[in-house]
Amino acid sequence: MLILKLAFRNLFRNTRRTLLTCILVSSSLVALILVDGLVLGATDIMIGGITHTLEGEAQVYRSGFRDNLEADLYIENPEPIMATLAADAGVMGYAPRVLVGGMVASSYNTTGGLIYGVDYRQEENVSLIREAIIEGSYLTGGDREILIGKPMAELLEVEIGDRIILTAATVNTNDIAQELFRVSGVFEFGPDEMDETYVFINLPKAQGFLGMENHLHQIAIRFHDREDSRNRQLPLLQSLNQGNIEALGWLDLQPAFGAMIDMTNYSTAIVGAILFLLTSLGVINSMFMAIYERIYEFGVAKAIGTRPGQIISLVLVEALLLALLSCAAGIVIGYLANHYFSIHGVPMGEFEAAGVAIRGNVETRVALYQYINFPFYVTLLTLVAALYPAWFASRIVPTQALQRAL
């Protein structure tokens, strides 16, 4: 109790220095919270770009299909899988698809393309195809409807209503099939690869065109809770992983992207380490100044019987109070700033990461751990930084310290 009282009073003997040190420590905490909030926000955008645009947060497909998009590797009996997905409360939506490589031709030009047969209603819960339409209209189930990307439309020199011929090999027989479509919509997702090569037609038409009956190549899934998509042990996906059927979340579907997310976490750790290093130097400096200023008091305290361990405790309690005060300020300011930027966003210009275009403001994300873990680390660091000054104070020789009082 005496140590606490002494530490508290000592802390406010030099209010200006204490405040400056508090500002240093709390600023580091605020910076760490904001950097983490920004990284989470940018990561959300990138994950959203990958998963919500088209891929889905998880996919069900036949083993080996994703290696080369081999059209013959289709899901033979998709009904029970879709029934399971429809019954799962955690699933926001699922989208059955067929996809095959083929040729896309107009009267003027020809290009390679990836043909997606999609259920236009169910896609609205999983992908952003409708939102990406910039000309014409979204699919309505019509037999000849086709959506193409803007660069492809320019290459093929077609407009809404113009004719497009799709050519692809049918499944199992590998016969060449051709079908005529009319451009009903032009989309622009952002990433060049998608806009230049993807085309979307209605699922029944695609299944008929490719001779697939009711078979599917892929079922894309979106969850209510985004954390489910990161859960490799999710019971739903595990239950679907049977026989030649695989069900994977985006972390496994896009391993390179998952690694990049991990790297962003490392970047937060590196920023945190640099901030912590600078902060700890500031704390050490401040504690040493406080100790040198009161060196004769430590000499007196030792002279009248204070043990070295009690001197260490006193300095550490001062550091603890300093850290708690700083963290309290840092938590409040950090929360307010993070909350503000989570609404208004941070202007980051325009950049593309992992095939995802990020434009405009990046909204930070507020997470509870930022206000529990980071203050804990800051407090711990402050105590570690104070260890050396505390040890120094405990080693003060009373006679030398007392001479300074004269």
Next chain:
Amino acid sequence: MAEHLIETRNLYRKFGSDETEVTALDHVSITIEQGEFTAIIGPSGSGKTTLLHLIGGLDEPDGGDVLLDGANIAEMSGNELSDFRRDHIGFIFQAYNLIPVLSAEENIEYIMLLQGRPAAERKARVRDMLHTVGLDGLGERRPAQLSGGQQQRVAVARAMASNPQIILADEPTANLDSHTGISLLETMRELNQSLNMTFVFSTHDEKIMERATRLIHLTDGHVEKDERK
């Protein structure tokens, strides 16, 4: 009970090195008994304060031994020495050296807190000490709110609070006016006589020399004369 309360054997202490080396104490051997009111006197640089600090275990000698109540302080660990000072020795310094963020009461109570004494006992002892040194009603003031004489009285009260066997006082009246110095000395002398508490002063204050029962004259680190009244 040891033969002598304080005993120094061939105590040697030097400062600096090579050309700047100064011998502060040159094989000093003295004994001080329980209840003595002793003044170590001599000119500046004669080694008075050094001897006092070595007796109190605040410094380490380059040679020789200090025995307090038979215990050789060189053989004590850091914590043992801290505990020994806390329980057996009271210090009074020239510059008072009170802890500025603590009130007079808290400065006096500090050492008893280190001893782990119960709160009620501490509070009662603080009241007694403040009364003894004539500071009734000033206990809640911080050192900066007290005069030099009052601060030194608090320092005396702090030194006595743990009921030590020995009080070591380094130039305790040097910063006080004559009247305050005499008043403080009378208080200490009364405590010496009533409680048989041992006082050892380092001083060149005539007032202390007049009241001391023994004068140890130091010159250039040697005991030149040891005079009992």
